[in-house]
Amino acid sequence: MGNLKKKRRLKMNKHKRRKRLKSNRHKKRVW
Known part of the structure; x- marks a missing residue:
């Protein structure tokens, strides 16, 4: 279970990045 969560987090992090x-x-443009 822990491994699955870690893998999922990595995938989400990539998308979030x-x-x-x-x-x-x-934001830079707005500022």
Whole structure:
């Protein structure tokens, strides 16, 4: 179970990283 959760977290982190990069660009533009 612990292994599954870790793997799932890694996958989510990858997706979050992509979204964060995009939002950061927008934030810089807004600021």
